[in-house]
Amino acid sequence: MSVAGQSPKGLKAIATLEAFKGILSLVVGFALHELGGKEIQHLCEALLQHLHLNPASEIPSVIMHSVNEINDKNLTLVALGSVLYASIRLVEAFGLWRGYAWTEWFALASGAVYLPFEIYAVATEGKLLPVIALVVNLVVVGYMSIVIAQRRKEKRAMS
Structure with missing residues (x-):
């Protein structure tokens, strides 16, 4: 179904963008949940070391402080939030694709x-x-x- 005089390509492009955002949300949410708090801490420490950043300087210290606050309850909430957000985006993408x-x-x-x-x-x-x-x-x-x-x-x- 399309609006007269208008190509559905625009709607399909937006549907594709929304589907991409939904899938990306799922991937990030589940990746964070699977990594867990300690793994994320180790990953951030290794990244800061690899980039030769001083962990005591402003931005790296804020990142490390935030990472240290991560626990399994927070990660579960992030994973649930990403599923909810992805569901909304994927339903929107489907509806736009179908017009x-x-x-x-x-x-x-x-x-x-x-x-x-x-x-x-x-x-x-x-x-x-x-x-x-x-x-x-x-x-x-x-x-x-x-x-x-x-x-x-x-x-x-x-x-």
Whole structure:
């Protein structure tokens, strides 16, 4: 099902992006859960040593302090959270791929929710990754707005 005059390629591209985010979330969540607290600590220590970073300097010390706070309960919550997030993203991807109208609204809303945070990150950090995230999200929100407006226009024309 597609909106008149519009290629479903855009919806399929967004569906692919959402599926990728869902799968990535599962992989990261389960990898963290499988590694466990002690393994993550050893991995971080080895990485800092490999990169020749001083563990007492600011950023490495913050990383090591955060890693030391990790326990099995936290990791289980992270794994459960990643399953929940991935489920939402994969359902959204499936619905967009199939052209379900409700997932178009969901994609618009779920993308719009992140915009203030991404704008803040761009304004305060000025780094490339937040800029890329903001641009991609603006494209998704803008595209979904157009899709929804076209669908509504079609409905009115058919009435």
